[in-house]
Amino acid sequence: MSERTTADALAELVAAIGSAAFPVRFLDALRVLGAVELCSVFRRTRRGVELLFAEGSTPAQPDFPLAASRDYARAHWRSDAQMLRARGTNPLIVRRSASDIADPAYRAACYERAGVIERLSILWPDLIASGYRTVAVGAFAAHDVSRIETHAALLYAALAQHLRANAATGFLFDEDALVEKLLGLECRLSAREAEVAAGLMLGETQEGIAQARLLSPTTIVTYRRRAYGKLGVANRRDLVALHRRLIAAPNLAQH
Template sequence: MPELDAFAPLVASLGQPGFAPALMALLHAECGADLCSVFAIAGEGASVLVAESIAPERSAFARVASLRYAQRYWRRDTSAASTLGRAHRAVQVLKRPAQGILDIDYRHECYTEGAVVERLSLYRAGTPGIIANAYRARDSGPFTPDHLRAFAAMATLLHAALARHAALARPPEQPATTLSWREAQVASMTADGAEQPQIAEALNLAPSSVITYRKRAYAKLGVSNRHQLRALLTGE
């Protein structure tokens, strides 16, 4: 179990925008995680509570992948739903390699595109249900046994913090319309402050294609500028 002092920044930021970076820092320090996500599950829907990366250049991927999972893949992820259904009396902790995900589209968009090789997951049923994930990138390699033990040791306390944060901070409203993968990529990078030439180079797209995807994303999300887009995607 990590020293309780390690949880201090997380507890201090409950219900605040700084909660996501504090959670990422904790999971990176104690479990070697490179990215993290947290979903609140209510009824048949999933909302993104946290989508974060320890590396700034991966922040857009973390947000896009989490949003796409909530919008498109949660209802197809029968394994996660089944595990959450069993997690009524205690927190469930599981490790899963990316190659163990049989849904090819889900694996490609949420793992392969971000060079993610493995995840550790915390499941706890409730109102809402909570699913929290820590991920390792390919260049870091899989989680070690010590990482798994550290994650499992903090799971109960971590869930308590996540549940409290969910109660204090209303999850950002999730866009009702599902964006395409490219639209989501362009929208997230735009929200992160990237300019058109940067996005075009990073995604290997023509500048005119970036403009098209951005216009489509704005229209689907009902926003008209970068500030509104960022507020919608991040809740800030």
């Protein structure tokens, strides 16, 4: 990859700070630096990790990055010993392949379901940025790791500034907070419609939403259709785009 291409990707990342385009630009930067296909960013907390954003898609599992990252933040980080590392001031680059993971539930949810073969993470004291490669691209090469490590300081600076710029809005990956946000829109969603829409925005399946709320799949489809109509969206992609708009515009009052 040329230095000009790298410089352009990093410049676009900096220009996107504080906007809804930042997650896409962050993935673009990692893709230029190390052929990363998917990415996720977490904040370390005293209780574990908090998902800030996930970006990318795979043909078979378009919602995989968000769904897998939410599963990781909820439970699977406990099976990841690398989370306990990087307590100094300098970033630490760590790699983990699917074959290294002993926990079958963690391996299936965060790797195998989308054919992820390896993860490369930048661990800072307060943040974690991970890039993923699938079997279609293969494992990271030494020069990929070196390029990402060389630019780790800039990536962190952009992330930190983006977090400060969005501190007042939050990232709306908390389902209860997202439901409240949806109920505050002028489209007059019912509570159930908002719950279903929020779950779908956050990568849950209709089957999972039905099981969690002890409702039939048919009922969930009905709530989904009503929510889509009121929100003015036609499909899951439009719904995800609306989620990004809610993140970027805290005072959004209508669709």
